Amino acid sequence: MNLEFHDPLYLWLLLLVPVIGILKGRRGRRAASILFSSTAIARKVSRLKRSRWGRLLLVLRLLALSVLIIALARPQFGKSVSHAEASGIDIVLALDLSSSMLGLDLATNDNLVTRIDVSKAVLKEFIKDRPSDRIGLVAFAGSPYLVSPLTLNHDWLLMNLNRLKVGLVEDGTAIGDAIAMSVNRLKDLPSKSRVIVLLTDGQNNAGQLSPLNAAEIAAAFNTKVYTVAAGKGGMVPAFYMNRDGDIVKDRYGNPDIRSFNAPVDEKTLIKIAEITGGKSYQATNLHELNNIYKEINRLETTNVKFKTYSDYKEVFMFPLIFGLLIIGVEKLLANTRFRRLP
Secondary structure, eight states: OOEEEGGGGGGGGGGGGHHHHHHHOOOOOOSSSSSSSOOOOOOOHHHTHHHHHHHHHHHHHHHHHHHHHHTTOOOOEEEEEEEEEEEEEEEEEEEOGGGGGBBBOOOOEEEEEEHHHHOOOOOOOOHHHTTTTTTEEEEEESSEEEEEEEEEOOOHHHHHHOOOOOSSSSOOOOHHHHHHHHHHHTSSOSSSEEEEEESSSOOOSSSSSOOOHHHHHHTTTTEEEEEEEEEESSEEEEEOTTTTOBBBOOOOOOOOOOEEEEEHHHHHHHHHHHHHTTTEHHHHHHHHHHHHHHHHHHHOOOOOEEEEEEEEEETTTHHHHHHHHHHHHHHHHTTTOOOOOO
């Protein structure tokens, strides 16, 4: 519930209230209404005066004036509800979980992170930047699996992204199958634009469908694929993982780091983007990866229209009644208990 004023300019009149109070307190002496022949009589009468209560009457008048000014500004209680109408862009994020994503070539001296750690961090920011789009998530290694269908519940989507790690799926890199599953989640939706953002660090070496055939299917369903190659390629240091998907540690508890050859098939990724009308990128460090997703975010803009509905209830009658009540009390006191002689 929000409190607003229909005519807030009237509230400026409240600044006059303390000015009136000061001027009332500085009025000069009045001429005597009654003359006494003896000071003894005046002394006796002074014991009965209640000048301090005169200040109370002034306070009541000023309070009544303030409350009536507030009523004049028409206070209202209510609430506003905004509904967003998005342009209808649906996005599936396809994330590689193969063992090569444990590579450390995107890490820095101050931050020893793997390719998968960096990729997840950047994807989180990408999701947060697109609150009005339906986004789904597909993870893949030797085979793809659906992590999240397309949804506007991005908190739930981020929760599922957080739990992803290398080793959840049999090892390998099934790029073609991952694209096909992503297309399958998009093809029946009445979207103005369908987009797949594919992040991988290797060559296709598993699955039933070749990457280029999958790209042709995506193009047939009017789906653009943006490909992102993560890593420098060549010999790369990485955490060593056993068959159970756990990182191997030495007897001191430190992770076992070994070098492995991690070629990146840039030509295939470029061809996938060309076939589908997307773009291809390569990120060799965290800064580049961040900029890539920011550029994709700019290329696939969402036009959002907001409709706001307001429901307000007039409450000016409460300060109005309160102000009139104060005036009534002030008049009653002024003409009874605190009545002044003329």
